[in-house]
Amino acid sequence: MKRKTDNYWLTYVEVNDIELDPCKVWFDSSPPEPDIGFQGDFEIECVEYKGEDITAKVSTVEMESLAQRTIEHLNDCAQDERY
Numbered sequence: 001m002k003r004k005t006d007n008y009w010l011t012y013v014e015v016n017d018i019e020l021d022p023c024k025v026w027f028d029s030s031p032p033e034p035d036i037g038f039q040g041d042f043e044i045e046c047v048e049y050k051g052e053d054i055t056a057k058v059s060t061v062e063m064e065s066l067a068q069r070t071i072e073h074l075n076d077c078a079q080d081e082r083y
Contacts, residue, residue, distance in 0.1 A: 011023060011066070011070070024047070025046075026047075027070055029042045042070075
């Protein structure tokens with residue numbers, strides 16, 4: 001899969017009640033721009049495990065959980081001066 005960005009992080013993903021770790025989660029995000037009325041955007045583009053695209057195997061519920069964890073990770077990085 002061709003990705004729009006180089007943004008990814010490593011985390012776990014559950015597929016069919018099996019925890020796969022580490023998975024590479026590719027995402028695209030844009031910060032809010034209130035001055036033009038843009039609320040920001042976030043999208044998980046791809047989930048890889050051992051080099052295989054497993055995005056289609058991830059349930060909707062797990063994808064929502066993964067998106068929430070990814071957003072929390074990004075917020076933590078934004079607050080940590082080391083990043």
